[in-house]
Amino acid sequence: MPSQREIRRRIGSAKNIKQITRAMQFVAASKLRRAQESTLAARPYREKLDEVIADLAAVLGADDHPLLSSRPLDQPHNRLIVIITSDRGLAGALNTNTIRFVAREIADHPGDLKTATVGRKGRDAMRRSRVPIAAHFEGFGDKPAFADTLPLARLVTDDFVAGIYDRVDVVYSRFVSTLVQRPVIEQLLPVQPTEDTVGIPGNQFLFEPNPALFLEALLPRYVATRIFQAVLEAKASEESSRMVAMKNATENAQELIDDLTLSYNKVRQANITREMVEIASGAQAR
Amino acid sequence: MPLHLEIVTPERLAYSDDVDMVLVPGVDGELGILPHHTPLVSLLGVGELRIRKDGDEESFAIVGGFLQVRPDKVVVMAETASLASEIDLEKAQAARHEAERTLASGFHEGADLAAARATLQQALLHVRVAERRHREGPRSRG
Numbered sequence: 531m532p533s534q535r536e537i538r539r540r541i542g543s544a545k546n547i548k549q550i551t552r553a554m555q556f557v558a559a560s561k562l563r564r565a566q567e568s569t570l571a572a573r574p575y576r577e578k579l580d581e582v583i584a585d586l587a588a589v590l591g592a593d594d595h596p597l598l599s600s601r602p603l604d605q606p607h608n609r610l611i612v613i614i615t616s617d618r619g620l621a622g623a624l625n626t627n628t629i630r631f632v633a634r635e636i637a638d639h640p641g642d643l644k645t646a647t648v649g650r651k652g653r654d655a656m657r658r659s660r661v662p663i664a665a666h667f668e669g670f671g672d673k674p675a676f677a678d679t680l681p682l683a684r685l686v687t688d689d690f691v692a693g694i695y696d697r698v699d700v701v702y703s704r705f706v707s708t709l710v711q712r713p714v715i716e717q718l719l720p721v722q723p724t725e726d727t728v729g730i731p732g733n734q735f736l737f738e739p740n741p742a743l744f745l746e747a748l749l750p751r752y753v754a755t756r757i758f759q760a761v762l763e764a765k766a767s768e769e770s771s772r773m774v775a776m777k778n779a780t781e782n783a784q785e786l787i788d789d790l791t792l793s794y795n796k797v798r799q800a801n802i803t804r805e806m807v808e809i810a811s812g813a814q815a816r
Numbered sequence: 817m818p819l820h821l822e823i824v825t826p827e828r829l830a831y832s833d834d835v836d837m838v839l840v841p842g843v844d845g846e847l848g849i850l851p852h853h854t855p856l857v858s859l860l861g862v863g864e865l866r867i868r869k870d871g872d873e874e875s876f877a878i879v880g881g882f883l884q885v886r887p888d889k890v891v892v893m894a895e896t897a898s899l900a901s902e903i904d905l906e907k908a909q910a911a912r913h914e915a916e917r918t919l920a921s922g923f924h925e926g927a928d929l930a931a932a933r934a935t936l937q938q939a940l941l942h943v944r945v946a947e948r949r950h951r952e953g954p955r956s957r958g
Contacts, residue, residue: 571828578824578891582857582884676826738858738883739843747859748882758826 534801537794541787548783554620555776561672562708562769568673569705569762576759579752583723585735586745594741596691597749600720607696608642610664611635612686612718614702614760615652616768617668622775624711624768625651628703631713635701636661644695646682648761664689674761676754683754690719702760703767709774711767718756721749819851821867823876823892830876830897831867838890839866840883847883849890856885860894862937864945875900877945879938898942905946912939 613632615625629652636643644664647653653666665685670678686698698719703711737744818834840847841863860883865876881894915936919929 568827572826574822574829575824575826575893578822578884578893579882581891582882582893585855585857585884736854736856736858738847738856744857744859744882751882755826 532793532797534794534797537790537797541790541794544783544786544790548780548787551776551779551783555773555780558769558773558776562766562773564673565762565766565769566705569759569766572759572762576755579748579755582748583721583752586723595745595749597687597719597721597753598723608644608694609639610644610646610686610689610695610698611715612646612682612698612700612757612760613648613652613656614700614764615647615649615655616764617650617670619651620775621768621772622778624703624771625649625655627711628652628701628713629655631715632701633659635699635715646686648682649764670761670765672765674758674765676758679758679761680754683750683757686718686757687750687753695719700757700760702764703771705763705766705770708770711771716756716760718753721752817851817888819849820889821892822890823865823878823894823897825881825894825897830894830899833869835867835869837868839864839868840890840892841865841878842883849885852887853885853890855887856883858883858885860892862941864900864941864948865892865897875945875949877903877938877941879934879941896938900945900949903942903946903949905943908939908942908946912936912943915939 611632613628615628619625632645632652644662645652645656646665646667647656647663648667648670650668653663653668656663665682667678667682686695689695690698697717699715700718701713701715704714706712819836819838821831821833821835821838822829823831836850838849840849840858841861843859843861846863847858860878860881862879863877865878867874867876876894877896877898877900878892878894879896881892884891884893915932918932919936
């Protein structure tokens with residue numbers, strides 16, 4: 531049996547761990563609230579852009595803008611996957627899930643493929659498994675700004691237009707609820723207009739100054755917005771996943787402390803009993 | 817028929833209400849939009865967006881973006897939108913001087929230059945909108 535002092539030391543360190551994980555849990559909880567708010571606040575913009583694209587779908591052809599032109603994917607093609615993970619760990623299975631999802635996607639669709647990573651964890655994983663990384667971004671902080679995601683959006687659209695990639699997808703962890711975050715893949719490019727559901731025939735729209743210029747400005751914005759939304763979702767997922775992970779860690783630490791305290795008391799009791807027996811038998815022997 | 821106006825930016829929903837009329841800075845000049853307007857999509861310029869509602873006027877400083885008009889609905893998707901009454905004139909002035917200094921300090925990469933110009937443009941706009949508001953007083957027009 532370990533000595534009394536040994537057990538006391540272990541209780542001490544379990545208490546320290548519990549303090550840290552508890553603090554992290556509360557920090558994550560408050561950051562989660564902020565991340566959730568900004569994810570919700572950004573949603574209307576994306577929805578409105580979706581609407582505009584849907585309105586235009588009726589008048590748009592694949593030839594109207596290079597970002598709309600899909601290229602035959604049954605032939606060998608180049609693909610880029612944008613992977614959004616967190617910079618920091620200790621967020622439960624979040625990044626592992628996202629990365630495993632990417633790995634499955636890569637295994638299912640062999641072919642020429644590169645990745646662009648957002649967040650240190652994704653980059654490290656791709657590096658380890660020797661998947662080529664075309665670009666890497668990190669340090670968007672606790673409140674990602676729209677401007678932070680613009681360089682990535684520009685890179686993606688420029689390379690697509692230049693013909694370096696035939697298809698661009700984004701993989702991120704969608705924030706479903708505090709307990710559920712699910713990795714998803716979405717096609718970024720070519721842009722696929724959703725069907726117009728609201729019902730104003732697209733050909734009745736006037737374009738100012740003209741359709742070409744309008745699309746020229748709108749489509750890259752749309753791509754940037756999709757990426758921004760993905761980054762925000764991933765951020766909210768990260769904080770909620772971390773909060774839950776740290777809550778579990780805190781509970782486990784408490785359990786460990788309880789167990790150790792019990793055995794500490796047992797050892798202490800055993801020592802007292804032994805000493806008493808020794809004293810008693812010493813007195814008898816006299 | 818009321819005209820429903822929504823102003824959204826990538827970071828938030830800035831305005832959503834029924835209005836009588838809205839004046840929007842288009843790329844080629846100002847557009848006045850009343851109910852029953854022809855469906856229209858347009859690029860936005862940099863300038864002041866003015867909202868008329870029940871005899872009151874409110875204004876936003878708008879920088880770039882898109883406009884979608886339907887007969888009963890106007891959606892403004894701007895890069896940034898700041899409510900005129902929330903613009904701090906002193907801060908706007910400071911931002912303007914800062915941007916001018918950056919531009920004056922010489923060598924710039926293409927992207928940096930564009931960003932610095934955009935900052936200056938926005939600061940100038942904020943100053944203009946805030947000054948006009950000071951002159952005329954809040955919501956004075958009927």
